[in-house]
Amino acid sequence: MKSGKKSAGTKTAKGEQTKALILSTALELLQERGYEATTMRAIAAKAGVSLGNAYHYFSSKDQLIQAFYHRTHSDHVRVSLTALQKESSLKARLLSVIRLKIDTLEPYHEFAGVLFQTAADPHSPLNPFALDSAPVRRESIKLFEDLVAETKARIPSDLRAELPYLLWLYHMGIILFWIHDSSPKQARTYRLIDQTVDLLDKLISLASNPFMRPVRKRALKLVAELKNFETAV
Template sequence: MADKRSAKAEQTRAGIVGAAMTLFRANGYDATTMRAIADEAGVSLGSAYYYFSGKEELVQAFYDQLQSEHAVAAESSYDTAVFAERLRGVMESFLDVAEPFHDFGGQFFRNAADPRSPLSPFSTESTPAREASTALFRRAVEDSDLKVAPALREELPELLWLLHMGVVLFWVYDDSPGQRRTRTLVAGLVPLVDRSVRLTRLPLVRGLVDDGLGVVRSLRER
């Protein structure tokens, strides 16, 4: 395990992930073999399997890498205390870092859409990337100018992550140049989310929010 964490080992891991992404884009996920990935990375097949149990684990490593890049790209979004600006920054920065991989996003989605697949964003295997992504939305909420009930504030980061997943799905199918329609969607959604969340402080709305949060909690317990 110490060897796996060494600088040389990390370089080898990164090389294998990069080779896999190159081949996935060129040949498709299903048609790419671990042997081809090893050859592309310039390592033996045994070495490739030493670091990764298979293609699915390679994709998980890619998810983690993409999420790390998203965190860096989103950092400037927190320079303001305005929640809407933070939220838009987090969502748009994902589109920026994911843009080079749009062409084969649909290939991954075909596998990720299977609820039994470890590539699903809701799977146990995807927990690190899911939690890292949710943390970006949690940071967007914390110390912002958004004033909401404590119960909603606690649940809001995960709800925003679910909204983000919906935007990602739209992005996968968006064939407009530079995924312009997805950026338009984000620009339109953010003010709606901001206003809707702020309305939850009104007495007439608060009861509906409490009922909604109750449904969310009951689903989590099942």
């Protein structure tokens, strides 16, 4: 997955319609056949447009995948925000959000691998070491900010500040595991989530302990540096 150029702006209502048609067709095919078998030609044909026209709206196959990612991301944020209203403890909140993420992605397990190969690409919006510039990623981390903000757990402010990013990173790790998980209904991933959330909760308490302060300070300084990494080339 390469960094994407912008897709053509849709200036007219008709264009908007065509674009939406192409995207939904692509999603259907991706779900049915997986990534490789879903050729741009097949998408165009099924959507009843020419190949060239498909490229007019999505400048690459990647753009289509990005668009897919946006969609699942929005879905996830929406259901998560609802769920968060029902939970107050950090642990319960985190558990909900992560489980919902996997629930959201579930229909696309077959081809999700391709999506996250992206994380290794310096230009990807999922790049874990990039500045906050990519909107998807910023939004994605924002969810974890909300998650942390409204919990009343006693967490030192230095840790609290970095926790959203750390949890986002953790969630990326879970997704990576899930991609590889071929157990029935991805049961292993859900088990892993239960166990890791439990552990994380304990580790956060531990790290909040005053006598951990020096190590914590040092670790957090590192994390901040990691994050504010200049990726511009």
